Amino acid sequence: MGILNGILSRLGLVSKTEPAIPNSDVVMCDIHGRSGQAFVCQHLVRGSGLGFYQPDNPADDVARYSAWCGECDQVLRQEGEWNDASEEFANVTLICRGCFEVARTRNET
Ligand SMILES: [Zn+2]
Numbered sequence: 001m002g003i004l005n006g007i008l009s010r011l012g013l014v015s016k017t018e019p020a021i022p023n024s025d026v027v028m029c030d031i032h033g034r035s036g037q038a039f040v041c042q043h044l045v046r047g048s049g050l051g052f053y054q055p056d057n058p059a060d061d062v063a064r065y066s067a068w069c070g071e072c073d074q075v076l077r078q079e080g081e082w083n084d085a086s087e088e089f090a091n092v093t094l095i096c097r098g099c100f101e102v103a104r105t106r107n108e109t
């Protein structure tokens with residue numbers, strides 16, 4: 001019990017002293033290391049030349065680091081909004097912001 005408490009308090013100490021990127025959760029990326037969160041449709045993760053669509057007026061970092069491909073944009077237009085159908089098609093995936101920029105470069109048309 002004493003040992004467990006010791007470990008728990010040490011873990012608590014570790015998470016308190018770890019540097020955090022303000023106002024964003026951290027992603028550990030194999031390529032880019034510690035980075036902020038970004039959200040893209042499943043197609044942008046591996047595809048290329050698919051188009052790169054983003055919110056018109058990104059209000060926050062989540063919107064600024066969100067993107068979807070041309071096909072998802074068509075579904076979005078058909079549906080008129082992000083709902084169950086468009087979100088299921090996009091199957092939004094969490095990636096790091098470094099990978100987000102790579103996906104942007106690869107998919108922008
Ligand atoms: Zn897509």
Ligand SMILES: [Zn+2]
Binds near residue numbers: 031032096097
């Ligand atoms: Zn990355």
